[in-house]
Amino acid sequence: MDKTYGSPREAVADIEDGASLAVGGFGLSGNPMELIRALHDKGVSGLSVVSNNCGVDGWGLGILLGDKRIAKMTSSYVGENREFARQFLSGELEVELTPQGTLAEKLRAGGCGIAAFYTLAGVGTQVADGGLPQKYNTDGSVAKASAPKETREINGTTYVLEESITTDFGLVHALKGDTHGNLVFDRSARNFNPLAAMAGRVTIAQVEELVQPGELDPDSIHLPGVYVQRVVAVGKDIEKPIEKRTVRPRQEA
Known part of the structure; x- marks a missing residue:
């Protein structure tokens, strides 16, 4: 029952070229960044990725996209990523746009065995x-619709x-997890992460805090360990960038 791995690199070691991935995250919230970095370092390519969006230039899935490791994206939102737009319009990337709620249900249904x-x-x-249009020719004409x-x-x-959607692997980020794979997500990071975990045939969870079985309140568990095959602790000090910082003048006390 112990599903822990020593490092993100070990956890993604069997992901090969051409694999399909369901990846958690919404904007920059809840991205399994350490797993993405390990996958990037491994050098795999030709990936088919299902995720709400493709990160931004230089962050999240954007680091895989920037090195042309992704062959196809299935997403609901593709804004704020210049390289994504460039690759799509130049015919280098296949894109399947899906309404956000539909994408969420396609992942959930896949995990539940609903065809x-x-x-x-x-x-x-x-x-x-x-x-x-799903893919363009280099001259701007539609190659695949x-x-x-x-x-x-x-x-x-x-x-x-x-x-529904199922994938070879699921990559997710959680606040806490136990060695059996039960996961707790933090606020807005509880977005596409549970759904991506459900859809992956082999799901790998990076967790900020790893605890022993029984330490998590059963009522606080957002995803049961039956959906998770591998768990790797990445610590609480990982970088969590803010996508758009907005502030207002502080009111006087």
Whole structure:
């Protein structure tokens, strides 16, 4: 039952070229940065990555993207990353844009063994009708477009069928975890991390604090260890950048 690994490098050692990954994080919150760095150092390429976004230039998944290690991104938000836009528009990167709620449910459904589900999101748009550019040629023409999806009318309302997502590996960040893989996430880091963990056939969790079984209050556990195969402690002093710092004048006491 002890799922701990000595280092991020050891935990990602069997991730090879062409692997598919579900990666937690929302903006810069909750990124499994130490696992991403270890994967970058390993030199793997041709990755198919499912994540809400692709980090920013030089941070998060952006460090893999910057060295052209990612072949395909499945995301709901692709802004604030100039290199992402450049690679997509120049035909170097395949991108499957998915509504955010749909992406979350595709990951959750995959982890629950649900093959597909019907949703309202995307009905009447290229998400359902097809034709959404996924990859460009170098001359700017569309090399690959999304295919039409099945729709069905239920009780007078039209829904689109979305297939679930499972990946070879899941990479996630948690505040606390025990050696059995039970995880606790901190505030907004509890975003796509539990879902990415569920979707990965082999899920690797980096945790700020590693504890022994029984030390976590069962009611505080956000993700049970059945979804996690590997745990590595990275400490509490890891860097946590703020994506956009906004401040207001301090009110006088």
